[in-house]
Amino acid sequence: MTGRVFVLLCVVMAGTVAPASAQAPATPAPGSRIGFRAFGHFEWQNMAAKDSFEAVTGKSRLQGPGGGVEVQRIWRGVFARASFTRMVETGERMFVFNNETVSLGIPLEITMTPVDLAVGWRLRPKTSRGIVPYAGAGMVLLSYKETSDADESGDAVNESYKGVVIFGGLEVPVWRFVSLGGEVGWRRINVPDPGGALEAFNEKDLGGVTMRVMLSIRR
Numbered sequence: 001m002t003g004r005v006f007v008l009l010c011v012v013m014a015g016t017v018a019p020a021s022a023q024a025p026a027t028p029a030p031g032s033r034i035g036f037r038a039f040g041h042f043e044w045q046n047m048a049a050k051d052s053f054e055a056v057t058g059k060s061r062l063q064g065p066g067g068g069v070e071v072q073r074i075w076r077g078v079f080a081r082a083s084f085t086r087m088v089e090t091g092e093r094m095f096v097f098n099n100e101t102v103s104l105g106i107p108l109e110i111t112m113t114p115v116d117l118a119v120g121w122r123l124r125p126k127t128s129r130g131i132v133p134y135a136g137a138g139m140v141l142l143s144y145k146e147t148s149d150a151d152e153s154g155d156a157v158n159e160s161y162k163g164v165v166i167f168g169g170l171e172v173p174v175w176r177f178v179s180l181g182g183e184v185g186w187r188r189i190n191v192p193d194p195g196g197a198l199e200a201f202n203e204k205d206l207g208g209v210t211m212r213v214m215l216s217i218r219r
């Protein structure tokens with residue numbers, strides 16, 4: 001399922017089911033017993049290393065599915081979250097000569113898997129539909145890989161990096177314990193010693209602005 005189809009389905013689902021949400025159990029108020037939320041999401045990340053990714057893959061936005069869990073109402077509106085996203089994109093190996101990008105014609109696959117570990121605060125539901133705003137921040141652990149069928153020993157890249165993440169979003173109940181949500185975030189993931197395209201374009205950040213569409217089950 002493509003990202004556009006996923007977004008369309010979520011919009012249609014929200015439009016058809018949300019009016020009945022007044023009959024669903026209300027979102028528990030902050031301060032009640034500890035709760036849990038499991039969610040799946042589709043994410044888009046506009047890469048901070050825009051020039052490098054456009055040179056290698058022809059685009060500066062990566063996308064992919066993911067999921068996570070939250071422990072909610074730890075203390076009032078405080079929650080803790082662990083989530084991941086897997087983004088895969090194909091391109092070609094290249095080098096820069098005299099400020100010109102030269103493709104080597106070698107197929108390349110880039111896999112980025114950021115894992116966010118964060119805490120945040122959920123506000124009380126807004127409006128009769130139970131819309132819940134929230135925001136949070138934390139750390140991100142990134143697994144970054146570059147592989148190619150033409151790789152020889154030592155050519156593949158398999159690195160891990162650390163960074164920070166902030167995010168905010170809205171959760172809308174649609175049916176019983178099911179809710180839809182949208183989220184915007186930002187990651188900064190510094191690469192101490194970049195090579196390849198990152199070094200050529202003097203870009204050292206594998207983070208960027210993120211957008212998520214989320215489907216959640218809470219308890």
